[in-house]
Amino acid sequence: MTLLNFRRAAVSEGAVPDILPDILADFLRGASIEVTPRTAAGIADFRPLLPAGARVYIAHIDGTPIQDMVATARRLRDEGFAPMPHLPARLIRDRATLADWIARYRTEAGVSGALVLGGGRAQPVGDFDNAMQLLDTGLFDGFARLHVAGHPEGNRDIDPDGSDRMVMEALRLKQAFAARSDARMAIITQFCFDPAPVIAWADRLAADGIDLPIHIGVAGPARLQTLVKFAVACGVGPSIRVLQRRARDVTRLVLPFEPTAFLTTLAAHKAATPAFGIGSVHLFPLGGIAPTAAWLADHTKG
Numbered sequence: 218m219t220l221l222n223f224r225r226a227a228v229s230e231g232a233v234p235d236i237l238p239d240i241l242a243d244f245l246r247g248a249s250i251e252v253t254p255r256t257a258a259g260i261a262d263f264r265p266l267l268p269a270g271a272r273v274y275i276a277h278i279d280g281t282p283i284q285d286m287v288a289t290a291r292r293l294r295d296e297g298f299a300p301m302p303h304l305p306a307r308l309i310r311d312r313a314t315l316a317d318w319i320a321r322y323r324t325e326a327g328v329s330g331a332l333v334l335g336g337g338r339a340q341p342v343g344d345f346d347n348a349m350q351l352l353d354t355g356l357f358d359g360f361a362r363l364h365v366a367g368h369p370e371g372n373r374d375i376d377p378d379g380s381d382r383m384v385m386e387a388l389r390l391k392q393a394f395a396a397r398s399d400a401r402m403a404i405i406t407q408f409c410f411d412p413a414p415v416i417a418w419a420d421r422l423a424a425d426g427i428d429l430p431i432h433i434g435v436a437g438p439a440r441l442q443t444l445v446k447f448a449v450a451c452g453v454g455p456s457i458r459v460l461q462r463r464a465r466d467v468t469r470l471v472l473p474f475e476p477t478a479f480l481t482t483l484a485a486h487k488a489a490t491p492a493f494g495i496g497s498v499h500l501f502p503l504g505g506i507a508p509t510a511a512w513l514a515d516h517t518k519g
Contacts, residue, residue, distance in 0.1 A: 241477070242517050244484035248498040249301070249405075249432065250513075251276055254285040256506055263296050266510035268517075270299060272330070274405075274499070277303040279338050283318055290326035300328055301364065305336025306351050310343030319356050330362030332405055349390050360400045365391045367404035367431065369418035385425065392427045408434040408501045410444075412482040419494040432497040435480060438473040438512050439504025473504060475512060 249272035252260075257275070260266065267273070273293050277286055290300035302322055309315050322328035333348045345351055348365055357363055368384055388404070395402035409415050419431055436444055480498060487493045502509035 238516075240484045240488050241481045244480060244487060245498055245513060245517050248500055248513060248517075249274060250437075250500045250502060250506070250509065252289070252502070252506060253278055254281060254289040256502070257289050257292070260506055263293065263298060266507065267298065267513075269297055272299045272301050274301040274332055275303060277305050277308060277336075279308060279336075283321065287321050287325050290322060290328050294327045299330065300326060301330045301332055301362065302328060303332045303334060303336075304351060305334055305338070306345035306347050307336040307338040307341040309345050309351070312344070312354055312356070314343070315345070315351060315354060316356055329360055330364070330400075331357070331360060332364045332366070333357070334366040347387065349387065349394070352391070352394050357398075357400065362403075363398065363400040364403045364405045364432070365429075367406040369406055369409055369415045369433075388422065388427050388429075389425070392429060395429060403430040403432055403497075405432045405499050406434040408436045408503075410436070410476075410479060412479055412486070415483065415495070416486060416493075423492070423494055428494065430497065431495045432499045433480075433483060433495050434499045434501060435476040436474075437500050437502045437504055437509025438475045439508075441474050443503055444474055473508070477512075477516065 250267065251274040253276045257263075263273070275286055275289050275293075286302055290302050293300040304315070304318070309318070322331070333351050335347045351357070352363070365388075367388070391402070391404075406415075415433060422428075422431070483495055487495060500509050500513065
């Protein structure tokens with residue numbers, strides 16, 4: 218089977234020929250995972266679960282105290298990981314609050330990277346509405362990594378008409394910021410289930426001159442009902458059809474949905490098209506941290 222024929226076959230979830238395990242393993246090396254302070258508290262020790270030095274993003278959910286975020290970052294650093302806390306613009310009251318949070322992350326937890334994003338709150342609590350406003354404060358000078366959000370299937374909160382005009386303009390501004398920043402910049406995307414719109418989106422960014430590395434978001438193994446719930450809540454677009462097709466097959470409803478076929482398709486495309494902009498994977502453990510970590514370990518053996 219050629220890579221081209223494989224990519225066509227593997228779009229159907231579950232169709233993963235045995236010829237490309239090494240390509241998938243290479244694609245997954247360096248993968249990151251996302252936690253919250255609450256979910257992290259349920260893990261006694263991350264070291265048996267994750268590769269040493271892995272990037273672990275800490276989602277800042279509305280209402281989470283900053284001390285819980287900092288404590289989680291410090292715990293992850295102590296266990297040998299690279300904490301990447303979310304800095305959501307709409308949850309930060311003003312410049313002084315942002316400066317305080319950054320100082321606490323740096324001094325108390327040794328944080329040198331962050332995901333800077335708008336945040337899921339509909340209305341801002343204070344002066345900031347989007348990630349560029351945070352970046353333009355200059356308070357992130359000295360950070361080694363600054364990642365920003367991407368939306369392969371659009372973002373109706375930003376572009377209600379579905380045009381993606383504002384989303385693309387925001388990425389152009391972040392590309393320009395990357396050119397004047399010493400930080401390593403990358404795009405972390407919302408989770409997706411269908412490789413076709415992801416490939417089209419990455420190609421569109423490249424054609425538009427946006428060459429920030431893309432870390433594709435993907436849901437770890439989870440029950441179908443769980444994934445549908447999160448997909449609807451997070452505004453996942455066309456690729457939710459992958460879940461809907463699976464839901465029609467009652468023989469598979471009781472089995473966890475895994476991202477193997479989706480990621481193997483992207484890995485094969487990357488192998489055949491080295492210039493393809495997706496170079497890493499970000500795991501959303503919607504079905505639990507331990508099952509997601511076990512899936513990652515199983516597919517990066519060797």
